[in-house]
Amino acid sequence: xxxxxxxVEESRTASxxxxxxxxxxxxxxxxxxxxxxxxxxxxxxxxxxxxxxxGRRLWTEAVRQAGxxxxxxxxxxxxxxxxxxxxxxxxxxxxxxxxxAALSDRLERASRGHDDLVFPPDDxxxxxxxxxxxPCGLDTDLRRSNPSGAAALTLHGAGFEARGRPAAxxxxxxxxxxxxxxxxxxxxxxxxxxSPGPGAAPADAVITVGQGETGRFELAAYYAGWxxxxxxxxxxxxxxxxxxxxxxxxxxxxxxxxESTLPRAAILEHAAVLDPAAGGRFPxxxxxxxxxxxxxxxxxxxxxxxxxAGSAARGGSCGAGFSNEVAYRNTxxxxxxxxxxxxxxxxxxxxxxxxxxxxxxxxxxxxxDRADIVAQLRAIIEAALAG
Numbered sequence: 001x002x003x004x005x006x007x008v009e010e011s012r013t014a015s016x017x018x019x020x021x022x023x024x025x026x027x028x029x030x031x032x033x034x035x036x037x038x039x040x041x042x043x044x045x046x047x048x049x050x051x052x053x054x055g056r057r058l059w060t061e062a063v064r065q066a067g068x069x070x071x072x073x074x075x076x077x078x079x080x081x082x083x084x085x086x087x088x089x090x091x092x093x094x095x096x097x098x099x100x101a102a103l104s105d106r107l108e109r110a111s112r113g114h115d116d117l118v119f120p121p122d123d124x125x126x127x128x129x130x131x132x133x134x135p136c137g138l139d140t141d142l143r144r145s146n147p148s149g150a151a152a153l154t155l156h157g158a159g160f161e162a163r164g165r166p167a168a169x170x171x172x173x174x175x176x177x178x179x180x181x182x183x184x185x186x187x188x189x190x191x192x193x194x195s196p197g198p199g200a201a202p203a204d205a206v207i208t209v210g211q212g213e214t215g216r217f218e219l220a221a222y223y224a225g226w227x228x229x230x231x232x233x234x235x236x237x238x239x240x241x242x243x244x245x246x247x248x249x250x251x252x253x254x255x256x257x258x259e260s261t262l263p264r265a266a267i268l269e270h271a272a273v274l275d276p277a278a279g280g281r282f283p284x285x286x287x288x289x290x291x292x293x294x295x296x297x298x299x300x301x302x303x304x305x306x307x308x309a310g311s312a313a314r315g316g317s318c319g320a321g322f323s324n325e326v327a328y329r330n331t332x333x334x335x336x337x338x339x340x341x342x343x344x345x346x347x348x349x350x351x352x353x354x355x356x357x358x359x360x361x362x363x364x365x366x367x368x369d370r371a372d373i374v375a376q377l378r379a380i381i382e383a384a385l386a387g
Contacts, residue, residue, distance in 0.1 A: 004100065008234045009138075009177075010084040017142040018077045021361055025074035030058060031081040038089050044099050047091070051103050054082060055110025063113070063156040063171075069371045072149030075173075076134050079111045108180075113156065113172040114189050119201070126167035126385060129193055129206045130155055131330075133322060136176040136211075136233055143353045143361055147373045148209040149173055151348070154374050155381075162385035167204075169381070176322055178227070178238040184245040186329040194337035205342040207262070207381060208330050210323030212347030216283040217380065219264045220345045222290050222306050223328035224313035225254050228320035242325055244332075256313040257290075258331035259306075260344030266387025267380055280379065281372045282349050291315030318347055346380060348373050 012018060022028040034054045041047040062075035086104060089095075109115060119127045132152030135144045152171035159168050172189055174180070193203040212218055229239040244254050264286050291302040292311035300314040307313065316324045327345035334343040351370055354363045 004087045010080050013080050021073050027074045027078035030078045034082045035085045051106045052110045055107045058111040070153035117170045126204045128169045130171045131208045147348045147351045151374045151377045176233040178232050182243045194333045208326050208345045215349045218287040218347040220317035221288040222317045223258045224316035226313045230321045257307050262344035263387030267383040270383035287317040
């Protein structure tokens with residue numbers, strides 16, 4: 001029954017920028033409605049149904065936002081307001097901390113699209129999963145949007161033709177928190193799409209996406225089983241080897257490296273990806289640089305061309321942060337399944353709100369860049385399927 005303290009992320013929702021984003025989004029009413037329904041719960045089972053319903057409603061509204069491109073900040077801040085309400089809730093029935101934690105996890109899964117990775121039963125269908133991330137770097141600017149998250153929300157439910165077959169896209173979001181990755185969130189979400197149960201079909205492509213630090217797209221080739229010392233959205237650092245679930249198949253011992261199976265050459269040759277006249281405003285490059293400790297050496301070195309045999313990983317082609325870890329876990333699942341699934345990671349250009357006006361939540365350049373990034377990412381995904 002006892003309430004628990006807000007997390008670092010939840011505490012940021014009281015700031016001016018998140019409140020302004022919620023007011024203009026239409027998501028501001030989500031928290032009081034959630035609190036009212038929670039107050040009517042007569043037991044844990046009631047609460048679970050309420051939490052799941054409100055989480056799904058957030059996801060549904062986020063992927064159906066009016067306009068051509070979704071704003072990922074609406075869902076992010078709305079989820080945190082619900083999470084804070086759930087943490088502060090004091091029901092009139094016993095609620096052990098384990099049950100409260102399970103309810104919090106249920107809210108996360110429902111509002112991140114983890115329940116919605118379902119494809120229609122069509123043998124001709126190419127099943128494509130695309131994942132993105134929450135906004136990050138919020139200690140610097142609370143107005144930040146993550147183009148990988150905006151793309152995931154926008155592309156959920158998209159369809160196109162590839163190799164003469166219909167393709168359907170389903171998407172999901174991951175948090176920028178080390179604790180969730182350590183607890184096996186990636187494996188729980190993506191694992192069933194590599195090794196499905198009886199009567200289910202595996203995904204044909206699982207493409208993870210994150211925001212890069214440059215004004216270009218990068219097709220990251222190699223992923224390291226190592227975390228750097230970067231802080232997550234809760235200010236936590238957890239450097240060292242990527243901790244894998246004990247039950248993860250094929251992960252004992254865990255490999256130092258995994259590799260993308262995106263058809264990178266085919267993507268780079270695709271006109272819609274590269275040609276500005278066809279929508280490819282940003283450069284697209286292959287990234288094959290890694291940081292490793294070579295056999296017989298003690299200091300890490302960074303070089304292009306991929307890892308040498310027997311080296312210790314210290315950074316993949318997209319570094320050693322969240323993009324690298326989700327890509328590593330995803331491709332490790334692919335390798336453990338033994339299936340020929342197209343899997344790899346794409347870094348988008350960075351997206352910034354105009355720094356000249358610290359109170360602006362958007363602007364023409366911001367909206368244009370986000371729309372162009374999402375459109376070009378879609379072209380990259382189509383090229384990956386065609387290749």
